[in-house]
Structure formats: C-alpha cells, structure tokens
Amino acid sequence: MAELWLSTRLVGPLAVVLAGGEVDLGSSPDLRDHLLAVLCHLGPWLVLDLTRVTFVDSSGLAVLVDFWRRARAAGGELFLVGPSGAVARKLEVTGLDRRLAVCPDVDSVLESLPASCSGPHRSAGQEPGGA
Template sequence: MDESRDSVPDVELNVSTASQGGHAVVTATGELDLYTAPRLQAALAGLLRGPVDRIVVDLAGVEFCDSTGMNVLLSAMKRIKEQGGSLELAAPRPAVKRILQVTGLDTVFTVTDDAAPALD
C-alpha cells in the first residue's frame, strides 16, 4: 500500500481554456505548486500544439504560486516565442505579483493588471 499519497496536501487547481482564432485564454484558480502544476502544464502544452499565437494566462484566481508553477509558465512562454507568439499573465494577485517581482520575472513576462480578455 502506498502511504505517501496520504501526505500529499489536498490542494486544488482548476484550469479552463478558451480559444478563438489564434488567441487563447487560460484561466487558473487555486494553488499553483509542485502538485498542481502538471494540470496547467498539460493545458498549455495542448494549446501550444495548435495554431495559437497569443496566450493570456488569467491568474486572478491563483492564491499561491511556487517555483514549479513559475517554471511551467516560463517553459510555455519560451515555446510560444519560438513559434513567433506571445504569452501574457493577467491580473495576478498581490502574492503572485510579489513572487514575480522578487524573482525578476516581472521583467521577463508581460504582466497586466487587467483581467484576461473575454473570448466570444
């Protein structure tokens, strides 16, 4: 019996995507960390396989983000730039914005205080 699963914190990250034309919005809510980052990574990887030139990641609902989460975002940004596109972070909460500032990633990512644009 694998008892290590009992020690994994019960944190949730919900990820939804919407795309129209070459634009996509990824909305994440919850905590973005070692345990939940693969969910966001899978959503971004799926979009990067398609014809997308702009991804906006809506972080308004993300309460916490650790280095694993930042690495997922950095990796996706690198891949979309290689394809000639862009990745933006929208409406990060103060705690996430602070991580971006402390790590210097606020100068690497395009970060907007506005909510992600709605796609019809």
C-alpha cells in the same frame, strides 16, 4: 490547499487560460499539460489569467518561463493577466514581472497585440483536449 482548476476560451486571436487555486509541485504538471494542449491546438498567442490563482511556487514559475519560451519560439507570446497578492509578489521578487508580459486584463493584451498576430488554428467553438 486549493486545488488547481483550468478552463480555456478564445478572445479574438488569443487563447485565454483561466486558472484558479494553487500552482505548486503537485499541480504544476496539470498546468504544463493544459498549456501544451492549448499551444498545440490553438496556437502560440496565449494568455494565462492568474486573477484566481492564490499561490505559485518555483515549479509553477518554471512552467511559466517554459511556456513563455515555447510561445516565443512558435512566433507568439505568453501574457500573464491579473496576478495579485502572493502571486504578484513572487513574480516581482524573482524579476519575472519584468521579463514576462504582465498585463492587468485581457483587454489590455488585445490592445498591445501586433498586427501580425494570427488567430487560433481552430474555430471558436473548439477547445483543446476537453479543457
């Protein structure tokens, strides 16, 4: 099992969370807590970079759907970037690749943002909860 690791950076108006490892029953609460801190401290325009995630189970998918709903309710969006292999297949099989915004990279997300997208609530040097 590959332990989940998370880091956050700001790219323009987006809070980009880079994840690596596996998102499963044991690690999905960590992903949920991290995304909640980002949403609360940096705003509702979220990118979850999945390029380094090797596995996601149903508990991880539930976190994605939950934060997609939370971001939209707050006037933003959750974008998934770079899922591949087993992660892309899981999104495809469940139909989430058609429901959630899935993009190849952060640049394509930036190009698709509406003009009304407001940036993070904090300055670029601050990260949520020591993330």
